[in-house]
Amino acid sequence: MSDDSSDRIARHLRSVAAEAEPGSRLPSTRALAARFGAGPVTVQRALAQLVAAGVVETRAGAGTFVRRRVAPSARLDMSWQTAALGPERTGSSAVGSTMRQIPHDTIAMHSGYPDLDLMPMREVRSAFGRITRGAGAGGRDQVFARPPTAGLPDLRRWFVDELDVDGWRDSDAVIASGGQAALAATFRALAAPGDPIVMESPTYWGAIAAARQAGLVIVPVPRTGGAPAAADLDEVFATTGAKVLYAQPNFANPTGDVWNAAQRDDVLAVVGGHRAFVIEDDWAHDFALDIAPRPLACSDTDGHVIYIRSLTKSLSLTVRVAALLARGPARARIENALTVSDLYVAPVLQAVALDVVSRPAWRTHLQRLQRTLAARRDSLLGALAAGAPELDVARPPGGLNLWVSLPTHRADGSPIDADLVAARTLARGLSISPGREWFPTEPTGPFIRLNYAAASPDRYDEAVSILRAAVLDGTM
Numbered sequence: 001m002s003d004d005s006s007d008r009i010a011r012h013l014r015s016v017a018a019e020a021e022p023g024s025r026l027p028s029t030r031a032l033a034a035r036f037g038a039g040p041v042t043v044q045r046a047l048a049q050l051v052a053a054g055v056v057e058t059r060a061g062a063g064t065f066v067r068r069r070v071a072p073s074a075r076l077d078m079s080w081q082t083a084a085l086g087p088e089r090t091g092s093s094a095v096g097s098t099m100r101q102i103p104h105d106t107i108a109m110h111s112g113y114p115d116l117d118l119m120p121m122r123e124v125r126s127a128f129g130r131i132t133r134g135a136g137a138g139g140r141d142q143v144f145a146r147p148p149t150a151g152l153p154d155l156r157r158w159f160v161d162e163l164d165v166d167g168w169r170d171s172d173a174v175i176a177s178g179g180q181a182a183l184a185a186t187f188r189a190l191a192a193p194g195d196p197i198v199m200e201s202p203t204y205w206g207a208i209a210a211a212r213q214a215g216l217v218i219v220p221v222p223r224t225g226g227a228p229a230a231a232d233l234d235e236v237f238a239t240t241g242a243k244v245l246y247a248q249p250n251f252a253n254p255t256g257d258v259w260n261a262a263q264r265d266d267v268l269a270v271v272g273g274h275r276a277f278v279i280e281d282d283w284a285h286d287f288a289l290d291i292a293p294r295p296l297a298c299s300d301t302d303g304h305v306i307y308i309r310s311l312t313k314s315l316s317l318t319v320r321v322a323a324l325l326a327r328g329p330a331r332a333r334i335e336n337a338l339t340v341s342d343l344y345v346a347p348v349l350q351a352v353a354l355d356v357v358s359r360p361a362w363r364t365h366l367q368r369l370q371r372t373l374a375a376r377r378d379s380l381l382g383a384l385a386a387g388a389p390e391l392d393v394a395r396p397p398g399g400l401n402l403w404v405s406l407p408t409h410r411a412d413g414s415p416i417d418a419d420l421v422a423a424r425t426l427a428r429g430l431s432i433s434p435g436r437e438w439f440p441t442e443p444t445g446p447f448i449r450l451n452y453a454a455a456s457p458d459r460y461d462e463a464v465s466i467l468r469a470a471v472l473d474g475t476m
C-alpha cells in the first residue's frame with residue numbers, strides 16, 4: 001500500500017485525536033485496516049507518524065492512546081522554585097552560544113564543532129556495523145560486556161601511544177565521554193568548593209562554567225605573548241594558594257595561541273615550584289595546521305601535568321570519546337570522580353572510536369581534514385581582509401577559530417558592544433560567538449570568535465558583509 005494511504009489514515013487519526021479526551025483509546029489496527037481497506041503495515045506506518053509527532057502513544061499489548069499533554073498555552077506557576085533553589089553557581093548564561101541551535105539557513109560561525117562533511121562519516125558508519133556484528137578491532141565480547149571503569153585497554157593504549165614519549169604507561173589513561181566530562185571531573189577531583197583555580201584569560205567557556213559549577217573561584221592570568229607570564233603565574237599561585245592551573249598550550253580556544261618552548265619550560269617550572277597541577281586541554285590536537293607542537297605532557301616527569309585529549313571534534317560528534325592521562329594519587333581521584341558521575345563510557349562507543357583510529361583511513365582523514373581547515377581559515381581571513389579591513393585578526397596556526405578584535409568605537413564616537421554585534425548579526429542570518437563568554441572576568445575589549453569549520457566557504461563573503469554592517473553601522 002502506498003505512502004498516500006498511510007498519510008490519509010494519519011490525517012484521520014489526527015482529527016480523531018484532536019477531538020478525543022487525552023488518554024482515550026484509538027481504534028485497533030485491525031479496525032483501521034478494515035475501514036480504510038489497507039494492510040496492517042500501512043496502518044502501523046500511520047501510527048508511527050503520530051507517535052513521532054507526540055500525538056498518540058502506544059502501550060504494549062493495550063493499544064494506542066491519545067497522549068496526555070499540557071496545552072502549550074497553559075501557564076504553570078514555577079515561581080516557588082526561585083526561592084527554593086537560591087543563588088545559581090554557574091550564572092544564568094553559563095552555556096556558551098557555541099551550543100546554540102540555529103535555523104538551517106543561518107550561517108554557522110558560532111559553533112565549536114566542524115561541519116559533518118569534514119568528519120569521517122563513512123568510516124564511523126562502517127565501524128558501527130563491524131562493532132555491532134562483533135567484528136571490530138576490539139573483538140566480539142568486549143562490546144557487550146561491562147568494560148573496566150578506566151576504559152577499554154586497547155583504546156587507553158592508543159591514546160598513550162599517541163603521545164609518543166617514554167614515561168607514560170597505558171594504565172595512566174582513563175576514558176571519558178568527551179573532553180567536557182573529563183575537565184569537569186578533574187576540577188571536582190582536584191579542588192574543593194571555594195578553592196581557587198588559575199585560568200588563562202580568555203579561555204574556553206566550558207572550562208569556566210565547569211569550574212563555577214564545582215564551586216571553584218577562578219583566578220585569571222592574562223596571556224602575554226600567547227602564554228601566561230611566569231611572573232604573573234608565580235604571583236597568583238603565591239597569593240591565592242591555588243594548586244591547579246587549567247591551560248591550553250596548543251591552539252588555544254578562542255585565541256589560537258601556541259606556547260613557545262621557553263614559555264612551556266617557564267610554566268612547568270612555576271607549577272612544579274608551587275607543587276601544583278596543570279590540566280592541559282589538548283582539544284585541537286587533530287587540528288594542527290601549520291605546526292604540530294608536542295603536548296606539554298611529553299615534558300612532564302613527575303605527575304604535574306594532567307592531559308586531556310578528545311576525539312569528539314575530529315572523529316564523530318555522536319561518538320564523543322576522550323582520554324585523560326594522569327599519574328599518581330591524582331589519577332586515582334580523577335578516575336573515581338568520573339566513575340561516580342558516569343560509572344563507565346558505553347563500550348560500543350569506545351570500540352567504534354578504537355576501530356576508526358586503528359585503520360589507515362584515519363591518517364588519510366586527518367590529512368584531508370587539516371588541508372580543508374587550512375584552506376577555510378585562509379579563505380575567511382581573505383574575505384575579512386577584503387570586506388572588513390577595520391577588524392583586527394591574527395592567523396592561528398591551528399584550531400577551528402579566528403579571534404577577532406573589534407574597534408572600540410565607530411566613526412560617530414559610539415562604543416562598539418560585541419554582545420550587540422552578535423545579536424545584530426544573528427538577526428541578519430549570521431551566528432557568531434561574542435567575546436564576553438570567553439573571559440572569566442570582564443572582557444578586555446570587544447571581541448568575537450568566528451569558527452571556520454562549520455559554515456560553507458561559499459558564504460564567507462556574505463558573512464563578512466553582515467558582520468561589517470553590524471560592527472560599523474550601530475543603527476542596523
Ligand SMILES: Cc1ncc(COP(=O)(O)O)c(C=O)c1O
Pocket residue numbers: 112177178179180181204206248253281283310311312313320322
Ligand atoms: C577547549 C575545549 N575543551 C574541551 C571541549 C569539550 O570537548 P568535547 O566535545 O569532547 O566534550 C571543547 C569543545 O568545544 C573545547 O573547545
